[in-house]
Amino acid sequence: MAGPVLEMRSIIKTFPGVTALSDVSLTVRAGEVHAVCGENGAGKSTLMKILSGVHPHGSYEGEVLFRGETCRFKDIGASEKRGIVIIHQELALVPHLSLAENIFLGNEHATRGVISWDRTLRHAAALLRRVGLDEHPQTRVADIGVGKQQLVEIAKALAKEVKLLILDEPTAALNDEDSGKLLDLMEELKGQGITSIIISHKLNEIARVADSVTVLRDGRSIETLDVKAPETTEERIIRGMVGRDLDHRFPARTPHEPERDAAPALEIRDWTVHHPIDRHRKVVDGVSLTVRRGEIVGIAGLMGAGRTELAMSVFGRSYGRYGGGTVLKDGVEIRTRTVPEAVGHGIAYVTEDRKHYGLNLIDTINRNISLGALPKVARRGIVDEHEETRVSEGFRRSMNIKAPTVFEPVGRLSGGNQQKVVLSKWIFAGPDVLILDEPTRGIDVGAKYEIYTVVDRLAAEGKAVLLISSELPELLGMCDRVYTMAAGRLTGEVSRAEATQELLMRHMTKDKQDRKGTKDMREHA
């Protein structure tokens, strides 16, 4: 095979307070399909943002060589000029413009500012044929499915005379058929001499299209494997992704021995959720699970597995369209169709996205903490500010929220302290069941430990905790049991004793075809 077309050498990228990439090297040979894989937060996206100029030259250390020349991209435009095009997971198409207009957006066929529709349409039609999309160039993007939109993105890349195509989780939102088509197209483009990088955590996909794979873990490149070599098995790749030692980052936990005869505090039966816009897509598909009092139960899964969607849907139908299923609290069926209903039944959901869904950043700590349960500090509809301050002051101390007073706007706190405010808010609501969604995302190690201690204490007090996390060590360190999800379905249930990172990752990367044999009906509504 040919020599390297791209070399990224010892890339280091830090954000305030976080090191995203501590030492990453990536070598991609000309004409190959190169996969990059790793856990959520391993640094895949950051690396691609450096390559495409989103993080401009000078904001990182290390060297990027493309076709033998050093790259100093100052923005996306500069990298595209050289033929490097990235297609993000969230597609960058304008829904109300036509396919042709989208393909040439920012790259119009024009003479002195006036678009030549003739050339535009002809060229667009040719490009659509090339990606195998049988649609008229004047169709609106909004009128075609996600799978086809993905192809439009590729056509758009081809219009820019792409030399290196980067696809970030291209099949995450696609069904089997569309995924298959996309992978076929990648092979076809390879035949036309286009090099691609595919970010994916679906190992069967990597096995199918990729020539080599680079594994990232905790901001480092661990290894690059030849996918076609016989010794490169899925097990081998998984070991690279998770192979990390578990040090003492968790409070010592005495695993809970639940009384088996008592009904679980929370039981979800056969829960199904449809995508809010694409109603044929099941984002959560027939999930059943239980959490007992005093138990911490984890849900593991990669991006797009449907964990957050499951939790938010159960919590007052806050995501997507309900497609069936029941919720039981202490063995009794309850209604959770609105957030107040769910909260009324003693369920709390602590969001993964505290800035958008958890906090009113412009308001103070005490007002954020009390918002979930204002009646508790109010009499006849009037808030007792004295009581409110006393309560939040108590949380400031017990949760060790680092702020001068509880009258500080939460927007000024660090991520870890904001997370403690969100947790305080829901602990104050006094729930029996706490659903914690990525409770330690984006916060430093010290604050993580404090949050683990709090979670542990909640379980010891007899609350049922459902812990959604992308960090396998966190799940292994904290949970009594772990469920795994992939593509909207439950793919396994592992006890604390038998759980290993490798085992969880194997369940998490299972794709649909791996799971036939279980009582599995294929989707396609």
Place this chain on the structure above:
Amino acid sequence: MSTDLTAGTRADGTGKGPSGRPAGTGPGVGRLILDGLRGNMRQYGMLIALGLIVALFAVWTGGDLLLPRNVSNLVLQNSYILILAIGMMIVIISGHIDLSVGSLTAFVGAVAAVLMVEHRMAWPLAVVLVLLLGAVAGAMQGFFIAYLGIPSFIVTLAGMLLFRGLTEIFLKGQTIGPFPEGLQTVSNSFLPAVGPSTDYHNLTLVLGLALMVFVVWQEVRDRRRQREYALDVPPVGLFAAKLGALVATVLVFTLLLASYKGAPVVLLILAVLLAGFGYVMRNAIVGRHVYAIGGNLPAAKLSGVRDRKVTFLVFLNMGVLAALAGLVFAARFNAASPKAGINFELEAIAASFIGGASMSGGVGTVLGAIVGGLVLGVLNNGMNLVGIGTDWQQVIKGLVLLAAVGFDVWNKRKA
């Protein structure tokens, strides 16, 4: 960035917070004032600006601005805008806008005129009916916005056209008047004179004194509470200076009004509205919910706030206040005219933004709306007195609005 104020209490591994720790040593006085000012820049900034504008025109008009008669007029002239501004501030805090209040004001005036003048209905009954009408109009718009999800800009723009049209239909293009005397009293008269004959209006003096006592009591109570929570409080000297300034302001205002005909009745209405809505927005659960949905709607929803109900109530309330403003306006001019209330919505919106509201919602106080309204009111009045034409008045008011919000944006970026 006040990170260095943060008490250094690192976790000691167990994650348990230190308890019974003495309050940290207070930072310097100057630092405290600066921080306090920065935190409340918008409020204090506008109060200071209001003071400066008053001083400017007081000098420019050779003292005419502060003649008792003129101060009294100022209150009467701006009362309806201030009533609207209170409601508008709440709408804007909730993250919405209401463009229909000017037309609704006119419509309510028209209906009131038809009921009282043409149908000879008893005025108290007509007032109740008309306030109900405002509630229904507000509720309708609130329903479309909250439950059908139509953007408030669109719904109230439609309302603006609709109510204006209905006003003209109702009045058949005519101006109807005069109103019964009872209603006129509410809008144009002053509190009754009681007690011994002095050079001042006694009741007004008593009310002013009561207000002074209340202000002092509340400030002292706040300060004591802050002490209880081991918060740093401003030093005694500074506190006394603040109290002195507040008392002096109330005193001057009281004396000015009392040396003319006393406090106008509408001033009392305004005071009740200010106190009532201020209290609700600050202390009632529903007020908190308004701030929450304006500050971060998804987070409020996930906290169990019934956002639709709150939005609905906010618009219903705006409707009632618009009706009240409509009555006050109609009674003041003793006629209902198809051209009433034009641009009132814009004045109320401008007052809210000058008074500290944020375009994205979640920020602002009822007091701020009043301050913003007064800034505009004093500008209007002062510019009239010195003989600046309405053409230039608009230019200047536009610049003031731009400067107030621009200053806020700049201040936020710096902080």
